[in-house]
């Protein structure tokens with residue numbers, strides 16, 4: 107499936123990912139951080155919110171439970187008190203009391219039976235209108251006067267339920283309480299009247315206070331066992347009636363009860379330095395509203411908040427577990443998504459170092475990653491192909507440039523040759539000779555005085571050349587000129603410049619001559635060489651040479667040429683095949 111083309115390995119350039127000084131965070135760490143962080147934030151917010159809702163709900167429920175306890179105790183107590191009140195009221199209208207004798211045995215027996223049925227009654231008795239006890243359970247207080255007792259005074263007029271009080275006369279007659287606390291009663295009493303409404307007497311009953319507190323405690327115990335809730339009974343003035351221990355503490359001056367702002371015991375209150383969740387309910391007696399007792403149920407805050415604290419602990423534990431699970435999930439997710447990307451990055455880096463397209467793995471899990479992998483593979487292939495094409499194009503271009511440069515150089519050389527050479531003989535042309543002469547003149551001016559050397563100029567002219575042309579034709583004349591040029595070239599030094607001066611006339615520039623003799627010798631060498639040579643068809647020819655040396659007085663080329671020309675003229679006039687020197691300044 108994958109193209110693994112060979113390519114020449116080249117030294118890899120550092121990839122951007124490995125460039126020093128650029129430590130960017132990895133995709134994996136960023137994904138972990140973001141997913142983990144966001145999950146934790148959401149978890150904290152949602153958990154916190156739900157936790158608050160739940161704890162508020164629990165707290166409210168706990169408060170409702172305390173309130174329900176107080177109300178249940180108050181309702182039960184009210185029912186029980188009302189029941190006892192009704193019993194005494196019914197007793198007061200019983201026929202054997204209204205119609206019979208109040209001090210009869212029958213009355214005594216009925217009182218004893220009632221006490222046996224209701225052991226909460228410590229004492230039941232019938233009292234004459236003057237306050238003398240006529241009959242009583244167990245015969246207690248019979249014949250004694252209770253004329254000063256509140257219950258007796260009130261019951262002469264109406265049915266009465268009295269507040270708790272300590273036993274007075276009966277205290278010594280009744281067995282003492284096991285915990286040593288004083289015997290206390292609450293009183294029920296009702297008037298006994300005949301059919302005309304005349305007062306025949308009063309029936310009264312003392313119920314044990316323990317019975318009252320037992321009722322309240324029973325409700326509390328049944329309501330929420332083990333919840334730590336207890337109940338307090340307060341009288342109308344807010345004095346503590348129960349429990350005994352608190353009552354004793356209050357009696358000794360301790361501030362055992364809080365003072366709520368609105369006067370009601372409701373909500374979080376501090377009892378004797380300890381926080382409680384409290385609620386109160388007032389006793390509602392339908393026939394006698396004078397009691398005005400209040401039942402206060404209270405639960406230590408620590409116990410009230412125990413379910414809340416437990417819920418909070420569970421929430422925190424759950425939160426930690428969920429956060430751990432989320433962090434692990436985030437890490438796994440980050441690995442799942444970052445691994446293919448890291449793998450692709452490694453493979454892409456190999457393209458650069460190995461200069462070939464490696465195997466790009468398929469990414470079947472994620473469509474976008476699979477697309478990316480395919481696109482990278484295709485891109486790598488295309489890049490490497492483009493690179494190869496470019497290299498080939500570069501090579502071709504280089505060859506073409508070299509070829510064009512060589513052609514250009516050849517053309518330039520040709521141009522140079524054409525510009526400086528005589529087409530017939532290949533020697534320097536007149537223009538080139540002039541340039542060399544100018545150079546030689548400049549060098550002489552610069553160094554001539556120091557080294558005493560000067561340049562000279564030979565003008566070489568074929569003798570009677572017209573005759574050659576005329577006798578053998580112009581092409582033969584050209585051939586003579588070409589051979590002569592070669593001969594000339596072979597006679598002079600490399601540093602000398604042989605040129606065609608014009609027609610059948612040649613010139614030789616001799617640089618750095620020690621003196622005229624040297625120039626004459628060079629001229630003579632040429633002349634004798636020509637004289638010795640044989641020219642095809644033509645046979646023997648001769649040349650005449652005019653010699654002259656440059657003078658410091660020469661400001662231009664013309665004087666030197668003119669002197670050589672003059673010397674040549676002399677050589678011609680003298681009979682030709684000769685060398686004539688013309689010194690500067692000579693006439």
Ligand SMILES: Nc1nc2c(ncn2[C@@H]2O[C@H](COP(=O)(O)OP(=O)(O)OP(=O)(O)O)[C@@H](O)[C@H]2O)c(=O)[nH]1
Pocket residue numbers: 567568569570571572573575579580581582583584587608609610678682
């Ligand atoms: N074949 C050929 N002839 C040339 C060329 N240039 C000049 N000539 C001839 O050279 C001859 C020069 O003749 P002249 O100037 O009379 O000199 P000469 O005949 O050499 O006589 P002297 O110089 O006095 O010895 C002429 O006939 C020209 O036509 C050339 O390039 N080729």
